[in-house]
Amino acid sequence: MKKYALYPGCVMSTEQYAYEMSVRESLPLLGVELIDLQGFSCCGEPLKSVNQLLTLYLSARNLAIAEKQKLDVFAPCAMCHLALSECKWVLGKNADMKKRMNEMLATEDLKYEGTSKLVHTVDLLHDHIGIEEIKKHVTKPLKGVKLATHYGCHIIRPSEIGRPVDSEHPMKMERILEALGAETAEYPEKLDCCGALLQINLDESALTKSGQKLKAVQEHGFDGLVDVCPWCHKMFDARQTKAGETVAAKLDLPVFYLTQLLGLAFGIDKKKLGLELNLSPVDNIKLGGK
């Protein structure tokens, strides 16, 4: 069993429970042991606009906590993964900044060296576990379902600091979904942003961005949308109705976390995967599980 410190981030821990449930249910079957550590805080990414130093510190302290336990970090939230990645990159390049961070971390009895590796759901599944291993556990393939993938922005860009997926032609989610038996297809709006960050100060614009994307996906005839970030999922799933109203469209699109579909294909019970928490019409599709 490969051990990872699970770094859940704020949104998954306080609101998007289905992601956490499906992660905890499906990954152990693939040989992943998730360790819960104490002392984590927000990764700081949403506060980058307020004070980037705060963001760097918050990310550094979370990485240091995992480092102390000699664990690599698994961050299922794309925004957290970006914050932690950028922190590793900046502190890796800039010795002065690293020193400055460590001086402050000392107050909390922490030290950052950069030894813990970092993964997100997509590269954990595709690169580290591997498609062949995933296929072995599929008992209820997602047959006859055409799914659109939404990578979001933060696991694909900026490629300069190293991201788990390609920035212009990401295909890892498609490979995973095909291994689960589903059909996938390209669509022009695939790399469009969900606008979630604008919920902080321009909520209507956030809803417009998500509404536009959902409308396009629906018009292309997909049976559902798959995402890998609690910010994106909240917009597309929980706020789908409002998003639809904002763009004057009747939206009726099932939206899943990748790990929920993973669990369903592995034959795990719908309830354990938090499917009752999805507010989008997930029952529109007949998928496996009891």
Add this chain to the structure above:
Amino acid sequence: MSIVDLTSMGEAQAQLRTEINERLARLQDEISDYCFQCAKCTSGCEAHKLLELEPHKIVALLKRGLIDEMVNSDVIWTCMSCFKCRERCPQKVAPVEILFALKNMAVASGKQIPGKYTAMLQSILSIGLLQDVQSVTTHDNKMVKRDDLGLPAVSKPMDAAKFQMVLSKLAIEKV
């Protein structure tokens, strides 16, 4: 010798420009000087159509040193951090990072921060997270709590006092 922008009667704020460029150099490699205004960033900007953000113009104004105009504007807060501008720029300029610098500058100068940023900051200071644990509605309109779902307790900073001390100090420092 002087160069004056006749619409705002503003001159270049060289010091602020240097401050921003030095900050950018510390955090990444991009230098705004190399921008040749191809506007590939604006052509692909996720916030442009809806909110009229023009990343290439932000870079141009930075090059001219017309910083206050941007720091005092609302448009800098429309960026949704999609990073497309940084990804596709042929001259390795990162308008998104310049915007973060401008926003940080606006906050530090005491300007009112829009939206829920203040509330988020306060929440982090007190419990280490953006918000407290929420009850959510299910598909069939039931309310559930995190505990009901069999999930372990949420991880939070252990020594709240030390955490708050560091953060309070940090919050007023510059990058």
Add this chain to the structure above:
Amino acid sequence: MSNKLGVFVCHCGINISSTVDVDQLVKYASNLDGVVVSKDYKYMCSDIGANLIKDSIKKYKLDGVVIACCSPRMHEHTFRGVVETGGVNAFNLEIANIREQCSWAHDDKERATEKAEALVRGAVAKARLLEPLEAAKIKVTPEALVIGGGIAGIQASLDLADGGHKVYLVEKTPSIGGRMAQLDKTFPTLDCSSCILTPKMMEVANHPDIELLSYSEVVGVEGSVGNYKIRIKKKPRYVDVEKCTGCGDCVEACRLKDRITSEFNMGMGKRSAIYIPFPQAIPLKCTVDPDHCLMLTRGKCGTGPLCVEACEADAIDFKQKEEEVEIDVGAIVVTTGYDVLDPSSLYEYGYARSNDVITTLEMERLISSSGPTGGEILCPSSGEKPKSITFILCVGSRDETECNWCCRIGCMSALKQVYLLKEKLGNDVEINVCYTDIRSFGKGYEEFYRKIRGMKTNFFRGRPSEVRNAKDHLSIDIFDTTTNKLFEITTDLVVLVPALVPRADADEFARVLHVSQSGDGFFLEAHPKLRPMDTFTGGIFIAGCCQGPKDIQDTVSMASGAASRAATILSKNELEAEPQVACVDEDACSACGVCISVCTYNAIELVKEDDGKSHAKVDEALCKGCGACVGACPSGAMQQRGFKDKQILPMVEETI
């Protein structure tokens, strides 16, 4: 050995004198051992400076000269001439670099002068020990090799051959003509490219002094200026060129007709496994593609090869083998041309996602009447005429993440295509051009740009972020900085103007040629302004796009220039070799052979004398004077003339 030295200190305007106290330096030098006269002048490299040196040599009967000035890379050659004319052997000259290595590197006047004194002191110490040297003579092979049969190679070959020199022209593909053969019309005159190219191709074919080796590759280059040995691989066409009439019956009959992607048509069309690349090919002979022909890949072609059946001249011969030939030449002109960047690396522009996103070279094949659509402009996906065509310039050019250079011809070739498309499709076709800058720098170019502006072309100043596939068209958002507005362009065909890049095998070929490359991978010129066709390897010249992107007129100019440069070598019977080469003290040499193992120019060999003793021997024509063998020699038997241990060690001691 010199004991009557003259030291000449140059001010170099104020380049040296503003940091080094020249008066003090002159006085200091005059007191050194062996120095009989010490003078200074503002510009030692001028006529007056030269005369000062020559007069001093005569007056003071000098037998050695030290010049304290700029880097020897600047004027060593000139000063050697001056000294020789003055009556002192050219190699009894030592240069102390007090500019690049002193005045230009320091600010502190006192310490810089001290350093200059040390440098002069060292130079004088060495000059005392220098020996007169005579340059060996090298016989020149009066023939030339031109590598690459595009317009640059064609022009260079004709210039050299018309000048009376025999030329071997080697071309890798089955026909000469290169990129120009792929073009429909050329800017800004809108000449038909083939019409102006084919007469030159014919001239090459018929020229008594040009031997054309087509479908051949240069695989080995040995030797040095005046004496190169070239190994050429002649690839088998599987067609007897003596018998083949180029009638093309085999092409029509081929079992794989229209099944193989045509390289000449940039992948826009198909050909047979036996083919003639284009109608005006020279030589007009068929070639069998060994990667696809069924006979060659599988050993059988149905019940029998249809080409053989169709060929009335009985010219097809599957038993042909590759041949290697060796030729001797005195100079080489490299004209291997360029490739076009594959825009798949800019995935956002949709080249890999849509058949209706093409490059300018592919569009050129559509426009061309000898192209895959017979000159009709049709969208590759639908086969229908486009109602709207959008050009995106600078795809991968001026881009720090791809090619940071300007492709130089992108703007003009796009404008040219706009004209030709309007001509073919009528004025109703909407043509959009998204540009970052329009570079119309040449003669007649600005006028051409003005003409296109007058043809209702929609110019947008900006680079689009992406090209999106929509249901039955392509969609491009572009922010136009001239109007400060975002436009959504709905278009049928997108033409990307890609960067021009070095050939895929440029790195490998540069090694074969012993030629350097610049940072961008193109072959490196000796000096961008003053020696653009020379390389740092004597006797090897470059012309055309293999040195960097350029248009046809600059290519042809450069090719003629390179031919002229090559001719300066070929028109001499003998050349003087650089005398500062390695030499062996035969008595001290133990024949260990270490020097041979480090020599990259294969200039050393072991010889056995009559008394049975072996020792190393240096071929002075091949030796480049790099000094590697000198450094490697364990006994000190290998020395370099002009830089012997007994000359350098005292120099080091005196300098410190």
